[in-house]
Amino acid sequence: MTSTIKKIGVLTSGGDAPGMNAAIRAVVRACAYYNVECIGIYRGYQGMIEGDFKEMGPRTVKNIINKxxxxxxxxxxxDFMTTEGRLQAYNHLKESGVDALVVIGGDGTFTGAEIFNNEFQFPIIGIPGTIDNDIYGTSHTLGYDTALNTVVEAIDKIRDTANSHNRLFFVEVMGRDAGHIALNAGIGGGAEEILIPEENLGLDRLVESLRKSKDxxxxxxxxxVAEGDKIGKNVFELKDYVEENMxxxxxxxxxxxxxxxxxxxxxxDRVLASRLGVKAVEVLLEGKTNYMVGLLADKVVLTPLEQAIKGQSRVDAELVKVSDIISI
Amino acid sequence: MTSTIKKIGVLTSGGDAPGMNAAIRAVVRACAYYNVECIGIYRGYQGMIEGDFKEMGPRTVKNIINKxxxxxxxxxxxDFMTTEGRLQAYNHLKESGVDALVVIGGDGTFTGAEIFNNEFQFPIIGIPGTIDNDIYGTSHTLGYDTALNTVVEAIDKIRDTANSHNRLFFVEVMGRDAGHIALNAGIGGGAEEILIPEENLGLDRLVESLRKSKDxxxxxxxxxVAEGDKIGKNVFELKDYVEENMxxxxxxxxxxxxxxxxxxxxxxDRVLASRLGVKAVEVLLEGKTNYMVGLLADKVVLTPLEQAIKGQSRVDAELVKVSDIISI
Amino acid sequence: MTSTIKKIGVLTSGGDAPGMNAAIRAVVRACAYYNVECIGIYRGYQGMIEGDFKEMGPRTVKNIINKxxxxxxxxxxxDFMTTEGRLQAYNHLKESGVDALVVIGGDGTFTGAEIFNNEFQFPIIGIPGTIDNDIYGTSHTLGYDTALNTVVEAIDKIRDTANSHNRLFFVEVMGRDAGHIALNAGIGGGAEEILIPEENLGLDRLVESLRKSKDxxxxxxxxxVAEGDKIGKNVFELKDYVEENMxxxxxxxxxxxxxxxxxxxxxxDRVLASRLGVKAVEVLLEGKTNYMVGLLADKVVLTPLEQAIKGQSRVDAELVKVSDIISI
Amino acid sequence: MTSTIKKIGVLTSGGDAPGMNAAIRAVVRACAYYNVECIGIYRGYQGMIEGDFKEMGPRTVKNIINKxxxxxxxxxxxDFMTTEGRLQAYNHLKESGVDALVVIGGDGTFTGAEIFNNEFQFPIIGIPGTIDNDIYGTSHTLGYDTALNTVVEAIDKIRDTANSHNRLFFVEVMGRDAGHIALNAGIGGGAEEILIPEENLGLDRLVESLRKSKDxxxxxxxxxVAEGDKIGKNVFELKDYVEENMxxxxxxxxxxxxxxxxxxxxxxDRVLASRLGVKAVEVLLEGKTNYMVGLLADKVVLTPLEQAIKGQSRVDAELVKVSDIISI
Incomplete structure (x- = not known):
């Protein structure tokens, strides 16, 4: 490919997620493959502002795919929310000769990217990295599949104790705005009930359902229970309510x-990260900007960052139904 | 749903795969949910011939989703390859009142199902269960995702030793006809080269690539290396050849x-198994037969068994390219 | 061996622990090996009172060693704390022909065993099963080694996030009365500080230590932090205190x-459970009673139940020193 | 402590084993704690000959305890087997000011250490690091416990398939000279038979035992099967023999x-490595040399290197008996 881009910067921002290192590795190696230089930017946008940069080559990223x-x-x-901060960041990039960015993170990261691009016409591609899977334009975000396995393994352990003592366990999992982790790990963990932000089951139906389950x-x-469950009580209050009523x-x-x-x-997550990292570099070299690379129908696709930010990643109604059926 | 089907039999056939139990559980519980009886058939078609049946209810399948x-x-x-055998199987099903089947397995299992249906017009739905992911009509077969994780965990361990001793390891993985496991686990494991049945890299290019890698x-x-690699040498012969030449x-x-x-x-795999198991029962109750339930673009879809058997599940050319780029 | 004992009952009591199933399996199979019958008693002493018994043979316990x-x-x-309850239990045992018991559990379980033996001269051997490792007379209780691995795996995961975000994490682990889990998993997890019930570090020294660590x-x-840490604040209060002061x-x-x-x-834990389970049966057949079988210096040894209950399992002072040195 | 030793070198040699990094970390940090400098020597004795050294401080070894x-x-x-090689190594150490060594490895490593000390009166302490657990003077070598868990996890997976297909599996594990891994992982994995170098079961008794097992x-x-099993056939020949006879x-x-x-x-293994690493440094600073630090009866103890090399680490006869009993 011939492109005006000679040096790409890569950063991670927002909550960390498994697969981010695999994505960094893919970006760095794709740069090497396409004869473009690569700069690692530490601590997200803050490090961009502070010029906390490091040159990266194929061997810099060895043995990180599994970390x-x-x-x-x-x-x-x-600071990145201020014009001054962003100007400082821009100047650092220019000084270092960086002429394009790959940013790995979630909604907040992409919003920052949008603003930065608007101000400086700086080419940016986003990679969705967050365990919550709450990004529009991709069926899977980096780290989501790993988090699901972590949660079901924990539930498997808790079930050993639940079974041995004939107990009821409330297990709270991450997901302030989206029930993806709760719904999928709940099905995978064989949960009797799953409480998600998208659905208000209600306390009465919960108790009724548990009683039916026992009967x-x-x-x-x-x-x-997802963190952001809408039932209006935290998980300890739920426990108290159920104990009182059962x-x-x-x-x-x-x-x-x-x-x-x-x-x-x-x-x-490692394969997804590798695919998205390579594609992000290729897309920049093709002259594109302000897109998120994501996975839809098992193919790597582009979604405008703006849509990725505004759109909603909804839980699948079929899954909610499946969950009801198999917890009979 | 109203349906003429009153009792569904479920069996697993061919090589076992993680997620088969989760699928059995989903079939059994979907039957209970839709007020249909359910019979477990032991040891695949052989158990069908021998009448090795057991009634199954929601509690029969507790604590198996994670096994x-x-x-x-x-x-x-x-015996199931003979007309006599199949007739005997049919008679056992009739005696037990079973009027539809869910069969979990691979190509061979589906071929048996096709023949049986042709002879006796017996309603059958197939669920793809094999770690090889070599079934047309589904992006993922049951057990494939688990096998990928098993393989990358083993490669992670082997890499500890490879790194400590500056060694080259050939790691042979399953996949006689399809390179899905090798290609994906190879990318996930950070492999320098991946040898798959779909592509003949050739010995010279392998040595050249390894030398370049070292340089x-x-x-x-x-x-x-996939079992079915087409380079024409088994993994021990590969080792000898490379040692001679390097x-x-x-x-x-x-x-x-x-x-x-x-x-x-x-x-x-647990969620996939739950979705496919529920759908298999629902589809039978809708009067359908000779379909495989599978996953395409993250949705549960139907593929005629005949197509599932004849079609080819190809490795994604993009992945082969990604593998080349990130092993730089 | 010739012995008057013809039928041994086995039960688990108190908090469950990994390895209990392996111990049950060993007891059942040792009974078969020595031609003694074996009865499984459900739900600990409560099931003994209710006569909730089941005959067990070598095949009954297959595939449980890893559960x-x-x-x-x-x-x-x-009910077992009442004379009536215990009498009822005794009668159930006599009716079923059970003439000796193996009880798997902790302090509470052994105390019950002591009382029961005193009242009815019923032969009993105890196996220490609890993740807390707080039993005198054995270097390891069943489940302790597994729990340590579970905790360090969780800390490894948390450290990924701690490193990525330059954060301080308080990780609370089990151990109300004993710091074994905290001390060992703290060392294994590379913790900077470890707070245990046996030692009151004090808030000021904690903050000082953390500051030194940062410097x-x-x-x-x-x-x-062990649950039973003596610093006088729970883990959330610790967080608040440190945030205020740092x-x-x-x-x-x-x-x-x-x-x-x-x-x-x-x-x-599987090997330990197998050794203790076999020994428990052998010791009963030799006519011994009121002992706990445990592991000291890698050998299976006997400790009178009374001592096991009264004695204290202390944390090793060398480990506390090692922890200080390697967190430098 | 006051000591003439001002700079300690640390190296790993022989086959790698989990826990070696944790031991390196402990050595480095104990040096810092006692105000002694520390040098890492790459690639064992070969790197010592080539002067492949690196200064190490507490932060150099962060995040390696779990690798x-x-x-x-x-x-x-x-080269280290030649007088010239060892002289060169000695000169490199002197030039760098290293005046004592901690060597982590097995028999071969300790033999090299003995010879080197004899020639140059160079203070050396050994730490037993090998998964085989075949070192006299310690109940556990570094990596052994981890290897046992790796093997039982693999056996658990294989048993899923063995159960599903009613098959017999021969599983070959490491251990050319010692059956520790085979015996313990065999018991932990619920094996029906365990073939170890220390015992010649014989082919006939194997077949007889398998038949009894089936009956x-x-x-x-x-x-x-341990690699070094004395039955005189490799694992594939065993398979053929059993298939012919059964x-x-x-x-x-x-x-x-x-x-x-x-x-x-x-x-x-992490805790053991931490204890042994700290002790190795303390012992050198006390002026001791030619000892191995090991674990006996849960305490860190010293064994003269000569004894560690000559002595034999035997499998416990009790374990062989337990294995027979619980595979009934």
Whole structure:
């Protein structure tokens, strides 16, 4: 390819997600493959403002495809919300000869990219990296598949105890705005009920459902609750409510927390990261900008960043139905 | 739904695959949900011939969603290749009141289903269960995603040793006819070269590629080889050839073998199995037959069994390209 | 061996722990090996009172060596604290011909066993099963080694995020009375500080230590906190205190919770369970009673139940020193 | 401590093992703690001869406690078997001011250390690092516990398939001279038979045992075979023999191979490595030399290197008995 772009910068921003390192590796190696220089930018937009840059070559990124987190580190940057901050960032890029960016992150990261591009006409491609899978324009975000496996493995362990003691467990998983993790890991973990932000089951129906579940011969139960569940009570209040209304139940709570964000990425996330990283570089070299590279119908596709930010990634109604059927 | 079908039989056949139990569970529970009886048939078609049946209800299948293998066991049946055998099977089904079948397996399983349906007009729906992902009409077969994770975890371990000793490893993975596992796990495992049945790289280019890899500063390498690789040498012969032609390399072989077929299914495989199992029952109750339920573009879809058998599941050319680029 | 004992009952009681199933399997198979009958008692002492018994043979316990939890289930029994309850239990045992018991559990389980033996001269051997490792007379209790691995795997994941964001994490692990899990998993997880019930570090020294840690160039930190830590604040209060006193630190909390109790047992726990289960049966057949079988200096040894209950399992002072040195 | 030692070198040699990095970390940090400088020596004795050294401080070894392999790499060195080679190594050490060594490895590593110390009176302490656990003077070598878990996890997966297809599997594990891995992982994996170098079961008794096993109702079997098994046939010949003599059995082979050497170390191996690494430095500073630090009865102890080399680490007869009993 011939292109005016000679040096590409890559950064990770927002919450870290497994697969970010695999994506960095793919970007760096695709640059080498297409004879373009590559600069790693530390701590997201904040490092861009501070000029925290490092040259990267194919060997710089060896043995990171299987590592969680991000070797470029991530941070949220208040300074990047100011015109001054962004100007400083732009100047650092220009000084270093960087003439295009690949940004790996979520909604916030893409919003920053949009603004930066508008101000400086700087070519930018986004890669969706967040375990929450709440980005429009891609069936899977980096880290989502890994997080699902982390959650079902934790539920498998909790079920050992639930079964041994005939208990009911509320397991809280990540997902403030989207129920993807709760719904899929709930099905995969064999949950009796799944509470997600997209649906308000209501307390009465929850208790009714648990009672029905017990009456049908189930001696233990797992209820998976997304952080952002709309039932209006946190997971400890849910426990109290159920214990009051079902005194025959021994109820426990487990909040899985931050370990959902880490760990060696699954094969799926490594392959996805490799595909998106390569494509991001190729697309920049073709002269495109302001797109997110994503996966739809198993193919790598482009979505305008603006749409990716505004659009909503909805849970599949079929899955909600499947969840109801198989928890009978 | 109103349907003439009152009792559905479910069996697993061919090589076992993680997710088969999750699919059995989904079939059994969907039957209960739709008020249809369910019979488990042991050891595939052979058990059908021998009348090795067991009634199954929602509680029969508890705590199996996370188990590898198949609680219904699997077997290859020579008797089912005879008209007599199939007649005997048919009679057992009729005696037990079974009036439809869900068969979980691969090509061979579906071929048997086609023949049986032709002879007895017996309603049958197939679910693709094999780690090889070599079935047309579905982007993923049950067990494939789990096998990929098993393989990359093994490669991660082998790479620890490869790195520590500056060695070259040939890692043989499953896939006699299809390179899906090798290609994806090779990318996910960070392999320097991937040898698949679909492509004949040739010995010279392999050695050349490895030499280039070493010259570029790589001190250790992993080559992933599919069982059915077309280079015309088995993995031990490859090792000998490379050692002769690259005497500076310390070469080792690892054949991953049967552990690729086992293990707790990934979340993806559990959810896929749940969706396909439910759909298989729903489709039978709608009066359909001779279809495979599969996943295309993240949606559950139907493919005529005949097409599923005859069609080819090809590796994605984009992936081959990505693999070349990121192994630079 | 010739012995008057013809039928042995086995039960699990108290919190479940990985390896309990492996121990049940060993007891059942040792009974078969020595031509003694074996009865499984469900739900601990409560099931003994209710006569919830099941005959067990070598095939009953197949494929359970690798399962977490306990197939015999566990429960706490208030009725067993009454003379009536215990008499009822005794009568059920006599009716079923059970003339000796193997009880798997912790302190509470052994105390019940002592009382029961005193009242009815019923031969009982105890096997230490609890993840907390807080039993005198054995270097390892069943489930402890597995729990350590579960905790370090979770810390490894959390560290991915801690590193990526330069954060401080408080990770709360189990251990109300004993710091074994916190101390060992803290060392294994590379924690900067470890707070255990046996030692009161004090808030000031904690903050001082963290500051020193940061000054030495550490950009992220993990502090492992045992549930029963004596610093007088829970883990969320610790977070608040540190944030107030170290405003430059981004502090997070993760409570690992119940998943520490589950999961497939480690090889160590499976082997330990097999050795203790076999020995428990052999010792009963030799006419001994009121002992716990445990592991000391890698050998299976006997400790009188009374001592096992009264004695204290202390953390090793050398480990506390090692932890200080390697967190430099 | 006051000591004449001002700079300690650390190296890994022989086959790599999980926990070596944790030991390197502990050595480096203990040096910092005691105000001694530390030098990492790459590629074992070969790197010592070539002066391939690197200064190491506490931050150099961050985030390696959980990594398999060895960051210092390992190699076998023919040059170190010559007087010239060793003199060259000595000169490099002197030039760099290194006045004591910690060597991590197995028998061969310790033999080299002995010779080197004899020639140059150079203070050396050994740390036993090998998955085979075949070192006298320590109940556990670094990496052994991790390898056991790797093997039982693989056997668990293979058993899924063995169960589903009613098959017999021969699983070959590492251990040319010692049956520790085979015996312990065999018990942990629920193997029906275990073939180890220390015991010649004989072909006839193997077949007899398998037949008895089948007659007792077992539908599938796992036989674990150590590489160095003394039955006089390799694992593929064993398969052929059994198939000839038991035509009703479907027999398969799985050679686990090199992945047994890699992977994130278990908590046990991390803690052991930390304890031994710290002790090695402390012992050198106390003026001791030619000892191996090891673990006996859960305490860190010293064994003269000479004894560690000559002595034999035997499998425990009790374990062989337990294995017989629980495979009934």
């Amino acid at each position: 969680g987190g991000t070797i470029l580190k991530s941070a949220r940057s208040k 049908s011969g189930k001696t233990s139960s797992i209820v998976v 005194p025959d139940y021994d109820v426990r709570v487990s909040v899985l927390g931050h370990m959902q964000r880490g760990g060696a990425p699954s094969c799926f | 590898g293998g198949t609680i219904l066991k699997s077997a290859r049946s020579k 570029s500063g790589k001190t250790s390498s992993i080559v992933v 005497p500076d390399y310390d070469v080792r072989v690892s054949v991953l073998g049967h552990m690729q077929r086992g293990g707790a299914p990934s979340c993806f | 977490g939890g306990t197939i015999l289930k566990s429960a706490r029994s208030k 030495s160039g550490k950009t992220s930190s993990i502090v492992v 405003p430059d630190y981004d502090v997070r909390v993760s409570v690992l919770g119940h998943m520490q109790r589950g999961g497939a047992p480690s090889c160590f | 398999g392999g060895t960051i210092l790499k390992s190699a076998r060195s023919k 007792s109702g077992k539908t599938s079997s796992i036989v674990v 035509p009703d059995y479907d027999v398969r082979v799985s050679v686990l191979g090199h992945m047994q050497r890699g992977g994130a170390p278990s908590c046990f």
